[in-house]
Amino acid sequence: MAQSELNVQSLDAAAVLAALRSLRDRQPVKFAAFYSSQLGGIVTDPALMVLPFDDHMVHRGHGIFDTAALVGGRIYDLEAHLDRFFGSAERSRLKMPGARAALRDIIVHTAAVSRLRDGAIRYWLSSGPGSFDLVPAAGAEPGFFVMVFGGLSYPTRWYTDGLRVMTTTYPIKPPLYAITKATNYLPNVLMQMEAKAAGLDNGVFIDDAGNIGESSNMNLAFVTRDGVLRHPKFEHVLPGCTSLRLLDLARSTVGHGVLTGVEVCDIPVAEGRAAREMLLLGSSIKVAPIVEWDGRPIGDGKPGPAARALLQLLEQDMRSGDRLIDVPRL
């Protein structure tokens, strides 16, 4: 038998640290600050932003997360994101490691330590380490983690020219999993990869009844030919904080803007295809127009006025609304 060229070393702590640093050298990342309840503090060196492999969030997906935007040194709509985080935790039978106010303080403090003024704050709750079983290990302490980074960025062309999407071939998550922001994003990942492989920008989930669901990490909404903003019901898609806020803001513009009404209802595929505008909504994308779905134009195939008006409404709220928490400068 040929001699193996396998050269796998046993590493001591110093070698592990060096290897973690070298990994980040090979693939640089700009993660500004990371809080870990397991470490009991915050690190700013990305090489140290790690989890134990036996954490059940890693090997069983028993964890949840949420993301809030950092805008001009303030966190936008954190309470809404925390409401959803607590709802996801309850449905996932995850224990909270502390009171809501304490978690909020950790999030704000980690953002302060990051020194970033614009970006994203993503935080996770895990059932903790201690075994490779399914149920949490005996005595497992829940893990709470906060990452502050630059956020996801999307091409400018998405806003100027609009996106092109396809109906995904992957099945939508059943309602319980769709409304819970768990770390199980396999369908979401696959639908986006499928769309990119087809030369498109993203996918659209359709439910078993033939109604429109959502996209990979964004909600979908439509503007009918007579100007009504329509959003799918929130029972089978993630209740997007952006969608919920924007629907409220949009209601106050009805009659004196581009919209003539706002509805949350089932939207059959045929009705979506006949819309004047189709929109993507989310904390990272904000509001972006979809101009083509499954090779067919939406409306006149160009970004429309409602997309522009809603983006403006949201950006105004993100900069100067009443849902902002100041991040202190350290």
Ligand SMILES: Cc1ncc(COP(=O)(O)O)c(C=O)c1O
């Ligand atoms: C599956 C899914 N749908 C919708 C959204 C939009 O939610 P939000 O507006 O809270 O970012 C997200 C992003 O968190 C998501 O992951």
